[in-house]
Amino acid sequence: MASDERNQIRVIVRSIEGFGASVVKRIVLDCTANLTDPPNEGGTPIDTRWASANWVPKIGGTFDGLAGDVENVSTGAQQTGVAQVATGYQLSQGIVTITNNVPYILKLNAGSSKQAPAGFVQAAILRAIQGAKLGVSPRD
Numbered sequence: 001m002a003s004d005e006r007n008q009i010r011v012i013v014r015s016i017e018g019f020g021a022s023v024v025k026r027i028v029l030d031c032t033a034n035l036t037d038p039p040n041e042g043g044t045p046i047d048t049r050w051a052s053a054n055w056v057p058k059i060g061g062t063f064d065g066l067a068g069d070v071e072n073v074s075t076g077a078q079q080t081g082v083a084q085v086a087t088g089y090q091l092s093q094g095i096v097t098i099t100n101n102v103p104y105i106l107k108l109n110a111g112s113s114k115q116a117p118a119g120f121v122q123a124a125i126l127r128a129i130q131g132a133k134l135g136v137s138p139r140d
Helices: 003-036 076-088 105-109 120-134
Strands: 056-059 096-099
Touching: 003 056, 003 076, 003 096, 003 120, 056 076, 105 120
Parallel strands: none
Antiparallel strands: 056 096
């Protein structure tokens, strides 16, 4: 294979990697935004905002802690995760997760709050994926 052909292949591979990374970024960022929207827009039910603040994206693994506590809500971990995904994610870094470790998140998603229907998490994920397929973001 000639040097010129190898360079063309490298350009194609980089282009595909860049496109793949942009799709992953878009889905993760849109999903996080959907989950942190107000409940009347399909987001997480809000009492103290602790559950909403604990949707934390992370490159290469899962966020293992809690963002603040019920009395001292913090969006710092969430904002850091969003910034890292938005500015630095590459496909070579592997998976990106969005974790919520609040002890009652499963109950909220099961419909324990009148603010959001059961399955609001799955609905938020689906909206993000559908937006990526259409090439439009609900945030555009």
